[in-house]
Amino acid sequence: MNKLFLRIFALIISAALTLSLLSGCSSSKVTGRVNTKKYTGDVNDESVAEGKVCENDRFVLNWNDTKKCVYIFDKSTSKTYCTVAEGALETVMGEDGMPVKNNPQTESPVTVYYYDQKTLSEKSLTAAVDAVQDGDVYTEKTEKGLRVTYDFMLMEITVPVEYTIEKDYFTATVITEEITDNGENHVTGVALSPFLCSVKNDSPDSWLFLPDGSGSLLSTATTDFVGTQGSMKVYGVDPSIQSMDLNSYRKQINLPVYGMKNGDKAVLGIITSGAEGAELSWNIGSQNIGYSSVYPFFRIRGYNLIHAPEGFTATEVEIKVFDEYINTTPLSVSFYPLTGEKADYNGMAETYRNYLTENGQLQKTETVMPTVSLKLLGGAESKKYTFGIPRTVLYSLTTVKDAEEIVNYFSEELDNDFLVNLIGFGKSGLDFGEIGGGFKVASSLGSKKQLKSLSGFCDKNGIPIFMDFDIVAFNESGAGFTLRSNAAALPNGQNTHDVRKDLVTRKETGFRYNLLSRASLEAAAQKAENAAESYGLTGVSLSSLSNTSYSDYNTKGAAVCGDMAKQASELIKNSKLPVLSSGANGYAACASSYITDVPTGSSGLDFEITYIPFYAMVFRGYAAMSGESVNLSSNERTAFLRCLESGVSLTYTLYNNFDSSLVTIDQSALYGSEFESNKQRIVDSYKEYKNVLDKLSNAGIEKHYIAENGIRVTEFDNGVKIAINETETDKTINGITVKAMDYAVIKEG
Numbered sequence: 001m002n003k004l005f006l007r008i009f010a011l012i013i014s015a016a017l018t019l020s021l022l023s024g025c026s027s028s029k030v031t032g033r034v035n036t037k038k039y040t041g042d043v044n045d046e047s048v049a050e051g052k053v054c055e056n057d058r059f060v061l062n063w064n065d066t067k068k069c070v071y072i073f074d075k076s077t078s079k080t081y082c083t084v085a086e087g088a089l090e091t092v093m094g095e096d097g098m099p100v101k102n103n104p105q106t107e108s109p110v111t112v113y114y115y116d117q118k119t120l121s122e123k124s125l126t127a128a129v130d131a132v133q134d135g136d137v138y139t140e141k142t143e144k145g146l147r148v149t150y151d152f153m154l155m156e157i158t159v160p161v162e163y164t165i166e167k168d169y170f171t172a173t174v175i176t177e178e179i180t181d182n183g184e185n186h187v188t189g190v191a192l193s194p195f196l197c198s199v200k201n202d203s204p205d206s207w208l209f210l211p212d213g214s215g216s217l218l219s220t221a222t223t224d225f226v227g228t229q230g231s232m233k234v235y236g237v238d239p240s241i242q243s244m245d246l247n248s249y250r251k252q253i254n255l256p257v258y259g260m261k262n263g264d265k266a267v268l269g270i271i272t273s274g275a276e277g278a279e280l281s282w283n284i285g286s287q288n289i290g291y292s293s294v295y296p297f298f299r300i301r302g303y304n305l306i307h308a309p310e311g312f313t314a315t316e317v318e319i320k321v322f323d324e325y326i327n328t329t330p331l332s333v334s335f336y337p338l339t340g341e342k343a344d345y346n347g348m349a350e351t352y353r354n355y356l357t358e359n360g361q362l363q364k365t366e367t368v369m370p371t372v373s374l375k376l377l378g379g380a381e382s383k384k385y386t387f388g389i390p391r392t393v394l395y396s397l398t399t400v401k402d403a404e405e406i407v408n409y410f411s412e413e414l415d416n417d418f419l420v421n422l423i424g425f426g427k428s429g430l431d432f433g434e435i436g437g438g439f440k441v442a443s444s445l446g447s448k449k450q451l452k453s454l455s456g457f458c459d460k461n462g463i464p465i466f467m468d469f470d471i472v473a474f475n476e477s478g479a480g481f482t483l484r485s486n487a488a489a490l491p492n493g494q495n496t497h498d499v500r501k502d503l504v505t506r507k508e509t510g511f512r513y514n515l516l517s518r519a520s521l522e523a524a525a526q527k528a529e530n531a532a533e534s535y536g537l538t539g540v541s542l543s544s545l546s547n548t549s550y551s552d553y554n555t556k557g558a559a560v561c562g563d564m565a566k567q568a569s570e571l572i573k574n575s576k577l578p579v580l581s582s583g584a585n586g587y588a589a590c591a592s593s594y595i596t597d598v599p600t601g602s603s604g605l606d607f608e609i610t611y612i613p614f615y616a617m618v619f620r621g622y623a624a625m626s627g628e629s630v631n632l633s634s635n636e637r638t639a640f641l642r643c644l645e646s647g648v649s650l651t652y653t654l655y656n657n658f659d660s661s662l663v664t665i666d667q668s669a670l671y672g673s674e675f676e677s678n679k680q681r682i683v684d685s686y687k688e689y690k691n692v693l694d695k696l697s698n699a700g701i702e703k704h705y706i707a708e709n710g711i712r713v714t715e716f717d718n719g720v721k722i723a724i725n726e727t728e729t730d731k732t733i734n735g736i737t738v739k740a741m742d743y744a745v746i747k748e749g
Contacts, residue, residue, distance in 0.1 A: 033325040033559070036187055039156040039180040043149055048139040053146050059165040061145050064089065068127070068137040069109050070146060070163045072170050077339045079265055083109040083163070083172065084128075085195040085291050103289045104128040106198075110150055110174075111191040112159055113297075114181065120308075120319050122188055125152050147175075156182035159190060166334075172196075173273070174331040176300055188322060189299040191281065192333060197260040197267050198293035201285060207609055208294045209259040209268075209345055210280060213251030214646065215614025216602035217345065218284060220292040227286025228607055231279040231297060234271065235549035235585045238561055239473075240488060240496040240515055241305060250603040252547065253280060254615065255586045258294045259348050266343035268351050273332035274298050276549050276561035284607050298331040302551050302560045304490045323491035323553065327560040346703050349617035361569075361590045362622050367578075368698060369624035369649045370464065371690045372418040372682065373596050374410065376403050377655040377673065378445050379429030394429050397655035398675075400446025404454045406656060406675060411461055413683045417690065419626070420458060421541050421580060421596065422467040425451075427478075432513040434478035435486075435524055436469040439531040448535065455536035464594070466580045468541035469528035471521060472548050473513040479527065481520060488515040488552035491559075496552070518555040518567065521545070525571045532577055539578030539593060545571065546581030546588035546595075589619055596651050598625045600642035613704060613714070616646035621700030621717070629653040630685070631672050637741050638726060640685060644743055645704075645714050645724045647696050650689055652682050695720050695749055707733055713746070721747035 050065040060073040067089060071082040082089060085106035105111075107128035116123050127150050131137055135153040139146060145164035152158070160175045174190050181187045199206040201222040208218040212232065236252040256275035259268040271278055277299045284292040303320040336355075338347040356362035382395040398406070403422060410418055424430035425445055426437010441451055451467075458465040477483050487495040496515045516524060525542065532540040545568055552558040565587035572579045578593035589595055598619075602611035619625060626649035633639035643650055656675045672678075699718035706712050711733045712724040723746050725731050725738040738744045 033556075034177070034328060035325050037178065037180045039158060039182045041151075041153075041156075043136075043138045043151065043158070044140055046138075046140050048141055048146060053141060054144065054165065056165055056167070058168065059170060061163060061165050061170070063139060063146060067107055068132045068148075069107070070148065072165065074337050074339075077337070079337065079339065081170070081196065081267060081335065081337060083193045083196055085198050085200075085293075087200055087291070088195070105283075105289055106195055106291055107132075108195075109148070109193060110159060110161060111194055112150070112152060112157060112187060113189040113191075114155060114157060114185045114187050115301075115320070115322050117184060122320060124191075125155060125157070130154065145170075155185045156180075157185060157187055159187070161192070169334045169336045171272070171332060171334045173333075174298065176274075176326065176330055177328040179300070179326070186301065186322060187326075188301045188303075188320075189297055190331060191295060191297045192331060193335075194281075194283070194295040195291060195293050196335060197258060197269055197295060198291045199260055199262045200291055201287070203262050206262040207260070208282065208284070208292060209257075209261070209348060209614075210282065210294055211253050211255040211257055211614060212605065212608075213599040213602040213611065214616065214642075215345070215612040216605065217609040217612060218282065218292070218294070218605070219607045219609050221285055222287050223285030223607070225287045227289065227292075228284045229282065230605075231281035234275050234278045234280060234296075235561070235564065236547060238550050239548065240490065240551045241303065242497060251599055251601070252583065252585075254547075254584065254589070254599065255352070255618070257348070257352050258296070259345075260294065261343055261345075264339055264343050266338040266347065268336045268338060268348040269296070269333050270336070270352060270355055271296055271332070272334050273330045274327075276564045277327060277329070278331075296331075296333060299560055300326045300328075300331070302327070302491050302553065304492070321491070323559060325559065327557075327562045329562055345612055345614060346617070346705075349614055349701075353618045353622070356586075356590060356618070357622075361587075362619075365593075365622055365624060365698065367593055367624040369594060369626055370417045370419045371649050371693055372410075372414055372686055373421065373626040373649055373651040374406070374418055375421050375423050375596070375629065375651065375653040376406065377423055377430060377653065378425035379442055380424065381429060381431040394442055394444050396444055397424070397429075397657055398445075399656075400425070400441065400450040400454060402656035404450070404457065406654065407454065407458065407463065407465075409679065410682070411457075411463065413679075414686050416461045416463050417686070418463060419580075419594065419596075420463060420465040422465070423541075423543075425467060426469070428476075432470075432473055432475040434476050435474040435481045435516055436471050436479060436528050436531070438479045439469065439527045441535075451535045455538075458538070459536065464538040464578075466539050466541040466594075467532055467535065467537055468543050468580075468582075469524075469531065470544045471524035471528055471542060472516055472544040472550070474516060475513045481516065481524065483514055486517050486520045488517050488550065488558075489554035491553050493553070496550070515550055515552070518550075518552040518558040518564075521567065522571060525575070529575055529577055537577075539580060540575065541580040541582070542572065543580075543582035543597075546579075546584040546592065549585065586618075589623055592623065595619070595623050595625045597629070598627050598646065598648050600627045600639070600646050600648065610706060613642075613646040613701070616648055617701045617704060620647050621698050625649065626651045631678055631681070636681075640689070641724050641726060641741070641743055644689070644692060644722060645712055647693075647699070647701060647714065647716065647722075649693065650682075650685060652678060654678060692722065692743075692745060695745065699749070709733070711738060715747075716749070719747060719749040720745065 131150040256271035549564040572591035581592040583597040627643035699716040703715040
């Protein structure tokens with residue numbers, strides 16, 4: 001009996017401690033943060049009648065009072081777009097003469113997520129059941145459309161959404177600061193219009209678009225009763241949230257867009273506000289639901305993860321511990337209808353590119369990316385043993401003197417047509433130490449004089465040279481930044497911390513690090529710029545800043561990754577020196593002078609139809625780009641062809657000094673990167689690649705398509721057409737034979 005009593009008591013204490021964490025998340029230093037408003041049940045009792053609410057030259061915004069949803073009529077094409085699954089508006093009669101009920105998810109304009117403190121789990125509410133059926137829906141006409149408030153009465157939650165029509169698009173916006181809850185059922189996120197970009201399962205000539213890596217098209221075929229659900233974080237996983245489980249390798253979503261195609265009808269959704277806190281979710285192939293869809297889920301309340309207390313019954317191994325406050329940024333998606341020839345991913349890429357240029361985010365570039373980009377790895381921490389006692393030392397993979405010899409070699413062999421990026425040349429090499437590697441060259445790798453000499457040689461020969469500074473992650477105080485004062489914070493005020501991901505596989509390696517306070521990024525970027533300038537470099541490489549979006553609960557507006565896009569893009573734009581980015585998120589890609597590690601493939605999800613070069617279709621001609629490292633890929637020839645398909649330059653990762661002690665270094669990029677074993681392959685690839693790349697110049701991509709025989713064709717706006725054959729057999733297109741695993745220029749410019 002005593003043992004049973006102690007066991008029950010321990011469970012109660014464990015649960016109580018966990019709950020105390022939930023209520024103890026208010027220790028942030030930031031003032032002026034707000035919580036959701038208190039639910040009162042008082043709403044505007046104005047209501048809008050069934051039918052037309054407003055119209056402009058192209059669109060008519062209508063209200064369906066039965067389904068409590070908005071539908072948009074496009075006068076130019078006579079097509080309809082709806083905030084619920086299009087077929088859900090129709091009444092289908094069954095064999096018994098009774099109406100067939102739709103799955104309630106398909107009739108829900110929003111899905112709301114809240115935190116249940118009894119079960120310590122996040123739960124969802126569907127508008128069709130919890131607002132329309134068991135709650136209420138209120139409407140109010142606005143200047144350009146309609147405001148709809150979904151009242152989830154049983155849980156005492158309201159969520160207002162405004163729908164508006166513009167010249168060539170329509171928009172749905174969650175008014176986050178007007179969300180209410182009862183203080184117990186905390187609203188944590190909203191899935192907006194989850195079936196606006198949906199297709200009835202098994203529809204011919206249909207797919208969903210997900211910007212996974214370079215971009216991918218997803219199948220809409222029925223798979224089983226349940227189907228497949230999942231999501232990927234826009235701009236990559238927030239490293240401030242430390243998961244206890246290893247994540248499987250996936251590419252990153254760099255662009256805040258998604259879409260669908262069904263015959264001659266397509267829609268592109270652009271997340272125009274709140275993208276930093278969004279995930280792109282999918283629900284595919286479910287026989288029960290009947291539709292496949294892709295949609296954004298917006299998180300408004302940050303969290304951290306903890307293990308479930310021992311013996312506590314939880315639905316997941318990790319429990320979310322939520323912030324007391326919310327990010328009040330409006331959550332907005334603009335939907336662009338595409339029809340006819342534009343109703344495909346080419347039209348989507350053109351539409352998104354036009355959106356970026358019209359909003360002043362993207363401009364044509366005169367900068368030409370050299371045919372080859374070289375990433376030279378400086379140092380890495382290694383274990384040395386003295387009388388069996390281990391100590392950590394910095395192993396010199398490539399010294400500055402080695403780098404100069406490599407540059408000299410390629411200067412002759414590549415006709416100076418290459419770019420150099422020095423990575424891991426700071427005080428801690430490729431590993432975490434002081435922020436920005438101390439903004440110095442490690443003494444074991446070289447001196448300032450030697451680096452200035454290398455920079456001078458590159459400048460004289462027209463070779464762009466950069467040095468990479470990690471201004472996001474660190475685990476030592478120094479260079480004017482301390483772990484105590486300059487680390488980003490979790491919702492409970494503790495320092496953020498995560499585990500390093502491998503350069504290639506992105507698997508966790510076990511090395512912990514902290515994230516720099518978002519308020520300190522500007523100072524760190526300035527130090528990096530000053531260091532690059534003092535070394536005489538062409539510019540500064542800010543790879544981690546360009547591809548990492550993270551939260552900081554000690555910086556105003558930075559909760560749930562808030563304002564990361566604006567902050568990073570402004571830091572890059574304001575640099576006096578050219579900035580080189582790596583695997584850049586869209587906001588950084590728009591602002592950078594050069595981009596390496598441009599995605600040329602996708603994650604290869606099980607339900608993917610094919611990858612597409614969407615990223616390059618948007619940015620080629622507007623940014624100087626090179627692809628992912630050819631020599632680090634599983635198949636170098638495939639990587640070569642995919643770079644050519646996207647019209648981006650070749651990237652290679654190299655180091656100079658091989659030694660058997662490298663087996664103690666946990667960096668998979670070292671395998672296959674040794675200079676001597678790669679140098680001739682690089683020269684051979686350069687000679688083959690340059691002949692084609694010169695034909696492209698800075699041309700944009702006008703069209704891309706996949707022929708029935710599998711040939712992938714890219715048409716550039718200067719008239720050049722390139723065909724890629726990734727199959728194992730020879731293929732013919734336009735009377736030209738393209739050999740297996742090869743390419744052909746089927747039309748000159």
